[in-house]
Amino acid sequence: MSHLFLRKFISRVVSLTALALPFGPLAANAAPSAANLAMIAEPQTLDPMGTTADLVGTIMQHVYEPLYTFDAKWNVVPMLAESLPKASGDGLTQTIALRKGVKFHTGREMVADDVVASLQRWMEVSPRGKAVAKEVASIEAKDAYTVELKLKTPYAPLLSQLALPTGMAAIMAKESIAPQLKDFIGTGPYRFKERRPDQYTLLTRFEGYASRTEPASGYAGKREALIEELRFVPVPSANTRVEGTLSGQFDYADLLPVESIGRLEKAGNAVVPIMTESFGFPYLVFNTKEGVLASQPLRQAVQIAFGPGEMMAAAFGDTRFFAVEPNHFPKGTALYSTAGADKYNQRNPTVAREMAAKAGYNGQPVRILASRQYEFHYNMALVMAEQLKRAGIKPELQIVDWATLVQRRNDPKLWDIYVTHSGQFPEPMLSPPQLSEGAPGWWSSPAKQAALAAFNQEMDPAKRGALWGKVQQVVYDEVPYINVGKFNSLSARAQRLQGYTPSAWPFFWNTSVAGK
Known part of the structure; x- marks a missing residue:
């Protein structure tokens, strides 16, 4: 990027002057045990069910907890549930025993009535919950500590859906539940205290927290709030997050530009760069409901025009941070498949131009919605626009802040493609949300429904791999989204932040701040 050095110079000046104003008093007035955590943006909501945005899940997983969670090996294990469910012989009735004394x-x-009310709201509000709701026949409290969930058909992803921190099946105090949450009352190790828009979201230690007793493992096991206060600070500029980390302003900074790793590594013992491996995949969501790309033949032409290899190189640069692969899941895993691979990374403007003409394309702009708060999203969007131009397709870049993107993507009249990313999870139905019905993009077809029904109703893990290959083939054929590649993420922590475990959604229980 030719303007890289200018950007770095500007960001240094800003960090030494203007940024001292909003964050300086915050640091000066900090409690004896507090952590300042630089996030990529202001969360558009604090309702953990209301969005699948990672930022909201990252913050509110400290306040709310699910029935189940993931350990360090991505196994589903109990959190608020006492144990894994007891399933009936046909797998349709799942009996969930709850922990007592939470x-x-x-x-x-917490009692069963809270759980039932929470899950009912989740199935009404959350994009993930709505997908599960289609599989659920009933849910009821059998007694104070037992919940019975009945399914219409076997549904293999159920526990993984209940465990995910984003679009979370969060257990809330029944009396706090409302269409628009005003009171954020959960069971987590931290409680919500205050939100000051564009300054911080403040969480404080919950002294009455009832932890599990198993050893900590990933999101599972023992959780201790060792830090008294967590301040999640919105810092939209990626380079400002870097400067704030180097200056000691932040104890943690999320999702930093890959090109900053050299400066972080040279910072000495004060800063620790963090590479989170197998972090996730960027993907491009197509509007299949309205607009120019509602045409499947035109989406196929765009897929032929795109070169994910160029996008990933522009987004991450350093080959330590990315892989260009057509398979949605890594080689060696049960869900690895090369189905549809011939349609990946073609970067063929000539064929794309011909296909677009046959599809009736006549120069309409393709509106690309992206945010610069995720710098790699922005860099991919720039490359994407050039690849469309080479194929004779007119791009229209709409660069907005992340909260605006999340809002706009819900309106099919406002965009044609948006850029996003997801964590790399072991269960396909966890992400992207477009695999479920109703998520932005609004992909729905008989082929999709048939392939996913077969996949989701198969309870044998050994048989699900081949069935996933059929789903992946439909994705390449119908182009509801494009999985661009795989990437490792870069973040950083201050040396004084101890006990941090690299993770898809950063968490700060079991961490401490030395000297505070």
């Missing part, structure tokens, strides 16, 4: 932030004990 307290909400108000001091009241």
Whole structure:
């Protein structure tokens, strides 16, 4: 990028002057045990069910907890549930025993009525919950500590869906539940205290927290709030997050530009760069409902025009941070498949131009929605626009802040492609949300429904791999989204932040701040 040095110079000046104003007093007035955590943006909501955005899940997983969670090997294990469900012989009835003595932030004990009310709201509000709702026949409290969930058909992804931190099946105090949450009352190790827009979201230690006793493993096991206060600070500029980390302003900074790793490595013992391997995959969501790309033949032409290899190189540069692969899941895993691979990374403008003409394309702009708060999204969008131009397709870049993108993507009249990314999870139905019905992009077809029904109803892990290959083939054929590649992420922590475990959604229980 030719303007890289200018950007770095500007960001240094900004960090030494203007940024001292909003964050300086915050640091000066910090509690004896506090952590300043630089996030990529202001969260558009604090409702953990209301969005699948990683930022909201990252913050609110400290306040709310699910029935189940993931350990360090991505196995589903109990959190608020006492144990894994007891399933009936046909797998349709799942009986969930709850832990006793778990307290909400108000001091009241969690019981089955809270769980039922929470899951009902989740199935009404959350994009993930809505997908599960189609599989659920009923859910009820059998007694104070037992919940019975009945399915219409076997549904293999159920526990993984209940465990995910984004679009979370969060257990809330029943009395706090409302269409628009005003009171954020969960069971987590931290409680919500204050939100100051564009300054911080403040969480404080919950003294009455009832932890599990198993050893900590990933998101599972023992959780301790060793830091008194967590301040999640929105810092939209990626380079400002770098400067704030190097200056000691932040104890942690999320999703940093790959090109900053050299400066972080040279910072000495004060800063620790963090590479989170197998972090996730960028993907491009197509509007299949309205606009120019509602035409499947034109989406196929765009897929032929795109070169994900160029996009990944522009997004990450350093080959330590990315892989260009057609398979949605890594080689060696049960869901590895090369189905549709012949349609990946073709970067063929000539064929794309011919296909677009046959599809009736006549020069309409293709509106690309992207945010610069994720720098790699922005860099991919720039390359994407050039690849479309080479194929004779007119791009229209719309660069907005992340909160605006998340809002706009819900309106099919406003965009044709948006750029996003997801964590790399072991269960396909966890992401991208477009595999479910109703998520932005609004992909729905008989082929999709048939392939996913066969995949989701198969309970034998050994048989699900081949069935996933059929789903992946439909994705390449119908082009509801393009999986661009795989990437490792870069973040950083201050040396004084101890006990941090690299993770897809950063968490700060079991961490401490030395000297505070």
